[in-house]
Amino acid sequence: MSTCAPFNxxxxxxPKGESFKRxxxxxxxxxIQVISNPCALLPLKSSSKPSKFTKERLLKPxxxxxxxxxxxxxxxxxxxxxxxxxxxxGSTGYIGKFVxxxxxxxxxxxxxxxxxxxxxxxxxxxxxxxxxxxxxxVCFSDVTQLDSLEESVRNLGVPxxxxxxxxxxxxxxxxxxxxxxxxxxxxxxxxxxxxxxxHFVLLSAICVQKPLLEFQRAKLKFEAELMKEAELDDxxxxxxVRPTAFFKSLGGQVELVKDGKPxxxxxxxxxxxxxxISEQDLASFIADCVLNEDKINQVxxxxxxxxxxxxxxxxxxxFRLVGKEPKFLxxxxxxxxxxxGVLDFLVKIFPSMEDVAExxxxxxxxxxxxxxxxxxxxxxxxxxxxxxxGKDTLEEFxxxxxxxxxxxxxxxxxxxx
Ligand SMILES: NC(=O)c1ccc[n+]([C@@H]2O[C@H](COP(=O)([O-])OP(=O)(O)OC[C@H]3O[C@@H](n4cnc5c(N)ncnc54)[C@H](OP(=O)(O)O)[C@@H]3O)[C@@H](O)[C@H]2O)c1
Numbered sequence: 001m002s003t004c005a006p007f008n009x010x011x012x013x014x015p016k017g018e019s020f021k022r023x024x025x026x027x028x029x030x031x032i033q034v035i036s037n038p039c040a041l042l043p044l045k046s047s048s049k050p051s052k053f054t055k056e057r058l059l060k061p062x063x064x065x066x067x068x069x070x071x072x073x074x075x076x077x078x079x080x081x082x083x084x085x086x087x088x089x090g091s092t093g094y095i096g097k098f099v100x101x102x103x104x105x106x107x108x109x110x111x112x113x114x115x116x117x118x119x120x121x122x123x124x125x126x127x128x129x130x131x132x133x134x135x136x137x138v139c140f141s142d143v144t145q146l147d148s149l150e151e152s153v154r155n156l157g158v159p160x161x162x163x164x165x166x167x168x169x170x171x172x173x174x175x176x177x178x179x180x181x182x183x184x185x186x187x188x189x190x191x192x193x194x195x196x197x198x199h200f201v202l203l204s205a206i207c208v209q210k211p212l213l214e215f216q217r218a219k220l221k222f223e224a225e226l227m228k229e230a231e232l233d234d235x236x237x238x239x240x241v242r243p244t245a246f247f248k249s250l251g252g253q254v255e256l257v258k259d260g261k262p263x264x265x266x267x268x269x270x271x272x273x274x275x276x277i278s279e280q281d282l283a284s285f286i287a288d289c290v291l292n293e294d295k296i297n298q299v300x301x302x303x304x305x306x307x308x309x310x311x312x313x314x315x316x317x318x319f320r321l322v323g324k325e326p327k328f329l330x331x332x333x334x335x336x337x338x339x340x341g342v343l344d345f346l347v348k349i350f351p352s353m354e355d356v357a358e359x360x361x362x363x364x365x366x367x368x369x370x371x372x373x374x375x376x377x378x379x380x381x382x383x384x385x386x387x388x389x390g391k392d393t394l395e396e397f398x399x400x401x402x403x404x405x406x407x408x409x410x411x412x413x414x415x416x417x
Contacts, residue, residue: 076161076198077291081107085158086290087197088136089143089188090166092118094248094409095203097132098283099166104135106287111156112136113143113188120170143167143184149191159196162290163188166203169215172362173355177215185222189229199237199296200226201289203282206242206301206386209374213362223299230297237296239289243282244303244371244386245274247397248409250314254401257318262327266367269312271333273383274371275303278397281390301373304390308372308383314394321398336364 076084086103090096091112103110112133118124130138141152153160167185169176189200204223208216226238257263277285285302289295309317312328319326343357370381401409 077293079161082109084161084290085109085111086162086164087111087113087153087160087188087192088164088166089113089184090168090203091133091136091138092124092129093166093168094246095279095282095286096166098279099164099203099286100133100136102280102283102287103164103290108290110136111139111160113139113141113149113152115142116140143188144179146187146190149187150194153191153195156195160192161197162199162201163192163197164201164203164286164290165189166286168203169218171355172215172359174214174358177218180218181215182218182222186225189226193236198235199239199290201239201286202226202241203286204240204242206244206303206371206373207365207369208242210369213365214358215362227297239295239297240299241282241286241289242299242301243277243285244301245276246282247276247278247392247394248406249366250274250276250394251397251401251406251409253315254318254398255405257315257324258322258402260324262329263311263315263318264329264331265311265315266331266333266336268330269315269328270310271368272366272370273308273310273313273381275306275308275383275386275388276394276397277302277304277390278392281305281392285389301386302389303372303386304392304394305388306393308370308386309394317395318398321395321402333364333368336360336367340364 086108088096088100088103088110091100092114096112100110100112114129114133115122116126116129118129118132124132126140137156139152139156142148165185165188167180167188169180185202189197192200202223204219205216207213208220208223211217211220223240226240230236230238253261253263281304282302285300289300315328316326340357340360343353343360347353347357372381372383373385374380375382375385
């Protein structure tokens with residue numbers, strides 16, 4: 001059951017107390033008071049209905065243009081941050097958690113939407129989620145059910161000014177990508193708009209520039225609908241953030257190299273490059289998008305500080321940090337093409353293998369495509385055109401993983417990204 005409590009000023013839940021695998025990973029409130037009025041918790045519909053949306057062609061347009069809350073016509077940008085209500089969906093993810101923290105730190109009134117069991121494979125209980133999202137008002141709801149989400153937001157009893165979406169499919173599978181990266185993200189726009197939202201910040205991905213994968217197509221479809229909505233209605237604006245690679249996607253070989261294993265890479269290790277960005281830096285950039293007027297109605301590719309790094313350079317950096325002689329295992333990319341060919345053939349006979357084949361394609365994509373701006377004129381990736389932001393470097397990240405391990409940097413359920 002999904003639950004969400006209204007604000008009486010604030011909504012309040014309180015913690016009771018307080019492979020593929022290695023190859024793929026390498027290349028890539030105030031929860032303060034307990035609710036005193038049990039009537040405040042309204043039961044909402046359960047979430048487990050299978051999605052009727054599978055492929056783009058089956059998707060019905062979801063309308064997002066009506067606001068049912070009378071909001072004063074002053075821009076939220078003129079208000080004090082504490083009076084700006086920011087609804088964050090995907091608040092429990094790798095980036096979402098940091099976005100919530102950053103927004104709380106900047107003094108916004110943050111409403112973090114979460115499932116009752118959050119995190120990879122639902123490992124976090126409600127209490128753990130409340131602790132993790134400390135400083136925000138946590139709203140337990142179901143982003144995959146529009147009725148539930150709307151009822152939850154209605155129960156808050158306050159208007160929404162801005163929606164920030166850090167939603168993403170945890171599995172990266174075909175149906176789940178459409179269900180989350182498109183459908184649930186769209187529901188958060190519809191529900192946000194219904195209750196007054198005037199700005200939508202979307203965490204997308206730089207790789208949608210060259211969409212070959214289902215999750216990229218799902219994200220692009222939402223991006224296009226969001227842009228269209230803003231074009232047709234001046235009551236809504238957007239900032240679409242397209243980051244390069246996250247640290248978690250590049251740390252998979254640190255401990256192996258430390259243990260004396262070779263660094264595994266495809267081809268000569270120069271097939272692709274990225275400008276990795278930390279969770280904290282990206283969260284800060286996303287938080288900037290809430291108020292900064294120069295980020296209104298913009299598509300914003302963004303990388304971390306420093307130069308673009310190829311897998312070869314990342315490997316060299318790692319060996320230097322562990323003080324060992326570089327040792328590389330170079331895997332021909334053609335091996336992946338062969339594996340994908342076999343998987344595509346098998347899917348024709350066993351459609352249930354659809355996701356396995358998709359994971360193969362995701363791995364192939366990250367092995368050879370750069371996470372950099374794709375210059376439309378040359379058709380080539382350009383490090384120069386990829387903006388940098390923040391201060392955390394990959395080298396510092398590697399040093400930390402060497403000292404403290406990969407805790408907090410776990411990959412998604414499929415362990416690819
Ligand atoms: N990995 C990279 O290098 C990279 C680079 C650039 C861009 N990106 C993009 O960045 C985005 C965010 O990535 P991330 O690593 O922060 O994602 P993540 O850790 O997998 O978090 C996904 C979020 O979506 C929520 N979610 C997923 N399925 C849900 C469902 N069925 N119902 C309700 N909530 C659901 C999760 O909630 P629960 O906690 O309840 O599961 C979680 O809050 C993705 O769009 C990704 O494509 C990634």
